[in-house]
Amino acid sequence: xxxxxxxxxxxxxxxxxxxxxxxxxxxxxxxxxxxxxxxxxxxxxxxxxxxxxxxxxxxxxxxxxxxxxxxxxxxxxxxxxxxxxxxxxxxxxxxxxxxxxxxxxxxxxxxxxxxxxxxxxxxxxxxxxxxxxxxxxxxxxxxxxxxxxxxxxxxxxxxxxxxxxxxxxxxxxxxxxxxxxxxxxxxxxxxxxxxxxxxxxxxxxxxxxxxxxxxxxxxxxxxxxxxxxxxxxxxxxxxxxxxxxxxxxxxxxxxxxxxxxxxxxxxxxxxxxxxxxxxxxxxxxxxxxxxxxxxxxxxxxxxxxxxxxxxxxxxxxxxxxxxxxxxxxxxxxxxxxxxxxxxxxxxxxxxxxxxxxxxxxxxxxxxxxxxxxxxxxxxxxxxxxxxxxxxxxxxxxxxxxxxxxxxxxxxxxxxxxxxxxxxxxxxxxxxx
Ligand code: 4AD
Ligand code: MG
Numbered sequence: 001x002x003x004x005x006x007x008x009x010x011x012x013x014x015x016x017x018x019x020x021x022x023x024x025x026x027x028x029x030x031x032x033x034x035x036x037x038x039x040x041x042x043x044x045x046x047x048x049x050x051x052x053x054x055x056x057x058x059x060x061x062x063x064x065x066x067x068x069x070x071x072x073x074x075x076x077x078x079x080x081x082x083x084x085x086x087x088x089x090x091x092x093x094x095x096x097x098x099x100x101x102x103x104x105x106x107x108x109x110x111x112x113x114x115x116x117x118x119x120x121x122x123x124x125x126x127x128x129x130x131x132x133x134x135x136x137x138x139x140x141x142x143x144x145x146x147x148x149x150x151x152x153x154x155x156x157x158x159x160x161x162x163x164x165x166x167x168x169x170x171x172x173x174x175x176x177x178x179x180x181x182x183x184x185x186x187x188x189x190x191x192x193x194x195x196x197x198x199x200x201x202x203x204x205x206x207x208x209x210x211x212x213x214x215x216x217x218x219x220x221x222x223x224x225x226x227x228x229x230x231x232x233x234x235x236x237x238x239x240x241x242x243x244x245x246x247x248x249x250x251x252x253x254x255x256x257x258x259x260x261x262x263x264x265x266x267x268x269x270x271x272x273x274x275x276x277x278x279x280x281x282x283x284x285x286x287x288x289x290x291x292x293x294x295x296x297x298x299x300x301x302x303x304x305x306x307x308x309x310x311x312x313x314x315x316x317x318x319x320x321x322x323x324x325x326x327x328x329x330x331x332x333x334x335x336x337x338x339x340x341x342x343x344x345x346x347x348x349x350x351x352x353x354x355x356x357x358x359x360x361x362x363x364x365x366x367x368x369x370x371x372x373x374x375x376x377x378x379x380x381x382x383x384x385x386x387x388x389x390x391x392x393x394x395x396x397x398x399x400x401x402x403x404x405x406x407x408x409x410x411x412x413x414x415x416x417x418x419x420x421x422x423x424x425x426x427x428x429x430x431x432x
Pocket of ligand 1: 163164184185186187208210216217218219221223225226355356357358359360399400401402403404405406417
């Protein structure tokens, strides 16, 4: 008995194989059962004919509702009209569990209903497609950095200090002594790692107590953060662009079935070939100020509607650079040509998706950094270790952070990032 998976069926045409999975749906007509089986790797139609299988199995399958678990053995036939291109003519099998009323049916359910049943919702075809795309994005990222000689050095999740402003910190009780927080970004530790290993990245969960219920915000999300010693802003902009081109290319190649299941317009992804537009904050501001309907206020950070306008002007992601120092984080390097600006970049994805990457060259001068820490009213003692990086062999260096769920959401073409996380954590949701 050959046990295989649906994604491997092409290797078994004309053979008899066993598949194990769950009933996605079933229709029965007299002497026939059509079971759409899913096994996590794909979907395939299995046909049971009365008399062609044991009586008990035929009878049990007639009662097998959605998500009943079973094993089916049958002949693999290539059939162009069948979804996925194969059909199984079943000769044998067994039922693990018959399910009669599965709570998530093919009819429309509201997001709250589905989110409360996320542990089951994961089995839906749409979620299957999105989370397999997420998996391919992660693999692509790891390959990309490995091939370029980066070393993965992960940052801690418990931290004693803020990295991205103090307003979105999750405080945790750390044995009642020091205050501790869940990390907002692994960057400061990645900088230390870059001074030890040259080219590094960290990739893990990050936390923000975002009191905003937007379609772009999670309270727990995964961030990829490369950090490169001796790199300039220019260097990491190129790195970010190469990475995005690579990720989109890999997903188009490895997850085409899933993109099609989501009815994603592939032509929009096929355009992502590199040569992203680069504009400064001042140029972007000018565009927004002249844009009818924009509520942008000169000098402010861009809001979601502003990013949507800017991204709508381009087919590919656009890089916005040189933001005002006042609205950006303390560690960003001042632009030597204009001290009111910093050497930073945000990458804005097309189709109104907005920011997917934020990065910068880092301030490497001890005194300038000290002044910046004071200006942001951050407790200097907590940053002593970080300041050591500017005391002992300081060099220019740069890095960025990529929000995994935002990238997956963009590529998958979904409305809300919550579907890009297996078990999303939102302001109003921590269960299941
Ligand atoms: O722009 P951010 O805040 O940058 C940093 O944290 C830097 N320390 C990164 C670095 O330079 N190493 O966040 C980086 C990215 C954003 O561009 C966005 O894609 C994502 O993280 N992000 C979120 N994704 C989902 N939910 C949220 N609440 C997010 N906040 C940021
Ligand atoms: Mg940002």
